């Protein structure tokens with residue numbers, strides 16, 4: 001079944017989870033793999049540093065409570081350049097030869113579900129709602145309410161553009177809700 005929120009179509013396409021999760025895939029239906037790839041490509045024009053900064057903000061910006069009692073390296077994980085040079089991996093292997101506990105513990109510390117690499121989609125959803133990544137639950141709900149009202153087809157005489165925006169807003173909100181942001 002398609003892993004997109006609220007979709008129950010048959011999943012027929014694999015989509016890579018992300019650059020730090022090689023070999024992991026989401027399963028989506030045709031429509032949603034297209035939607036996902038749009039979000040995925042959102043970062044294609046950015047440098048690694050910019051992507052790393054964005055991802056870090058996505059992790060540390062949304063939920064300050066995650067960081068309580070977690071040390072800095074576990075919270076942030078290796079940087080992109082560390083990943084590339086392999087120094088972070090070498091350090092991790094010394095403490096944990098198979099690399100299992102390290103990642104599991106880091107995940108637990110962040111209170112994240114196993115498949116957490118929805119960050120490009122989440123970033124896109126925040127953008128759709130006109131919010132910064134640091135937006136609170138109340139911000140998200142308020143923006144959603146306002147935009148749904150503004151773009152509702154009934155309020156726009158069936159205008160095609162606002163209908164598209166209306167649907168995008170609902171989809172963005174559902175995604176953030178499922179991801180636990182609101």
Ligand SMILES: [Zn+2]
Nearest residue numbers: 002007029032
């Ligand atoms: Zn789907």
